[in-house]
Amino acid sequence: DTIVQRFQDSMSIDDNNNNNKRHKFWETQPVGQYKDVGDFTLIEGPIEPPAPLSEVKQEPYNLPAAYEWTTCDMDSQETCDEVYLLLMNNYVEDDENMFRFNYSEEFLRWALRVPGYYRSWHIGVRAKASKKLVAFITAVPARIRVNDEVVKMAEVNFLCVHKKLRSKRLAPVLIKEVTRRVHLENIWQAAYTAGVVIPTPITTCQYWHRSLNPKKLIDVGFSRLGARMTMSRTIKLYKLPDSTVTPGFRKMELRDVPAVTRLLRNYLGQFLVAPDFDEHDIEHWLIPRDNVVDSYLVESPENHDITDFCSFYTLPSSILGNQAHSTLKAAYSYYNVSTKTPMPQLMNDALIVAKQKDFDVFNALDIMHNESFLKDLKFGPGDGQLHYYLYNYRVRNGMKPSELGLVLL
Numbered sequence: 001d002t003i004v005q006r007f008q009d010s011m012s013i014d015d016n017n018n019n020n021k022r023h024k025f026w027e028t029q030p031v032g033q034y035k036d037v038g039d040f041t042l043i044e045g046p047i048e049p050p051a052p053l054s055e056v057k058q059e060p061y062n063l064p065a066a067y068e069w070t071t072c073d074m075d076s077q078e079t080c081d082e083v084y085l086l087l088m089n090n091y092v093e094d095d096e097n098m099f100r101f102n103y104s105e106e107f108l109r110w111a112l113r114v115p116g117y118y119r120s121w122h123i124g125v126r127a128k129a130s131k132k133l134v135a136f137i138t139a140v141p142a143r144i145r146v147n148d149e150v151v152k153m154a155e156v157n158f159l160c161v162h163k164k165l166r167s168k169r170l171a172p173v174l175i176k177e178v179t180r181r182v183h184l185e186n187i188w189q190a191a192y193t194a195g196v197v198i199p200t201p202i203t204t205c206q207y208w209h210r211s212l213n214p215k216k217l218i219d220v221g222f223s224r225l226g227a228r229m230t231m232s233r234t235i236k237l238y239k240l241p242d243s244t245v246t247p248g249f250r251k252m253e254l255r256d257v258p259a260v261t262r263l264l265r266n267y268l269g270q271f272l273v274a275p276d277f278d279e280h281d282i283e284h285w286l287i288p289r290d291n292v293v294d295s296y297l298v299e300s301p302e303n304h305d306i307t308d309f310c311s312f313y314t315l316p317s318s319i320l321g322n323q324a325h326s327t328l329k330a331a332y333s334y335y336n337v338s339t340k341t342p343m344p345q346l347m348n349d350a351l352i353v354a355k356q357k358d359f360d361v362f363n364a365l366d367i368m369h370n371e372s373f374l375k376d377l378k379f380g381p382g383d384g385q386l387h388y389y390l391y392n393y394r395v396r397n398g399m400k401p402s403e404l405g406l407v408l409l
């Protein structure tokens, strides 16, 4: 057992070629573990059975003495302001710390007050002395179909610890507390996404970006001038018509909910993992809301059938340390269905509307059938990957992004 051998052992990647990072918290959780990858004896479905509610821990987990739990009532303007500011100053940044998500207050109310939501799942941590909000995590109920099983799940999001309280193992406490509160409602599975790799992604998606305001994107460092390209040539390359081209293309309205529900349920049925939306869900998630979500459909001029649908949500980013621009206005592709209008034409109309609304960039993941329009419509691959996770539910290995029909905010 020479020094060299010990060094080699420490540097060895473990047997199934995953990074040999220790996950002291995630190794204790009912999630696919790295050692399970490639083990085809494991069957699809829950990893642990539900526990009797009497066995669920009744009281909250312990926090460090200086901190206390708080439930964030998003109906309260004051609390909503606190949540907005915590996230605006401490939420997800890109690897070069040039941008930070700036979810708006109306977006947060939309994302959190969903049909059947539990206020107790909007969890904050305050410093006892100052009452300052220093951490946050949320869950909302959702019915997610995995293959042929519709499972009641919690969608977990907005996990955030103030920059000054990082690397103190607070995140595992927040995750255990939201898990406990979800268990109290007799729900045993969850879905979540993250830019980080933890045990174990069910699939990993690539972000693609379509420039709408290339000059600003280059000025702020979001994109770079292409080789052998001038700025004027770049602006011309991304130019879009002033108005949409598809006959019957119009904004979605309340009266369209039944038809859009049928269209979207039918479309999402083909993916391995997808939401099981009913009309109430569709009304909440897809009726247009200024600065939050935009939805359009194609109503056939002949017989008034609704044949196609497209939608995107508004998620600006703060631009950190740029004199000329403070905000990047980004649209994120949401749910799109094409049964008559070719996907590239439908999504080009979405780009045209986004440009009309002064968005700087239109982002899309390579999930569902998005690959069918990404290249045609001049999207470029981004540097950000988004990993999808299920908690306490095993899916068969090697799911592809194109088999995924779920978009989290």
Ligand SMILES: CCCCCCCCCCCCCC(=O)SCCNC(=O)CCNC(=O)[C@H](O)C(C)(C)COP(=O)(O)OP(=O)(O)OC[C@H]1O[C@@H](n2cnc3c(N)ncnc32)[C@H](O)[C@@H]1OP(=O)(O)O
Pocket (backbone or CB within 6 Å): 022, 023, 024, 025, 026, 027, 090, 091, 092, 093, 154, 156, 157, 158, 159, 160, 161, 162, 165, 166, 167, 168, 169, 170, 171, 172, 175, 178, 179, 182, 183, 187, 188, 189, 190, 191, 192, 193, 194, 195, 196, 198, 391, 392
């Ligand atoms: C049945 C119901 C179940 C419900 C729950 C389902 C699970 C939900 C899971 C959450 C879904 C969230 C979905 C979103 O919101 S993804 C967006 C996450 N938020 C941000 O990135 C905002 C900026 N960053 C921060 O605020 C902090 O860095 C956070 C809070 C992220 C970590 O704080 P900090 O940096 O101070 O670290 P620590 O010392 O406290 O803790 C270190 C431990 O935490 C693990 N870690 C780090 N980042 C993440 C992450 N994004 N998901 C899961 N785990 C994460 C890490 O691997 C390590 O564990 P292990 O590697 O040693 O094992």
Ligand SMILES: CNCCCN(C)c1ncc(F)c(N2CC(C(=O)NCc3cnc4ccccn34)C2)n1
Pocket (backbone or CB within 6 Å): 092, 093, 094, 095, 099, 100, 101, 157, 158, 193, 194, 195, 207, 315, 317, 328, 332, 363, 382, 383, 384, 385, 386, 408, 409
């Ligand atoms: C938990 N909810 C997951 C979804 C949150 N979403 C939208 C997200 N999660 C991770 C990402 F990697 C990401 N990307 C969009 C791509 C992008 O635009 N990258 C440049 C950029 C501009 N602004 C920011 C802010 C933060 C990170 C990268 N940024 C990469 N999007």
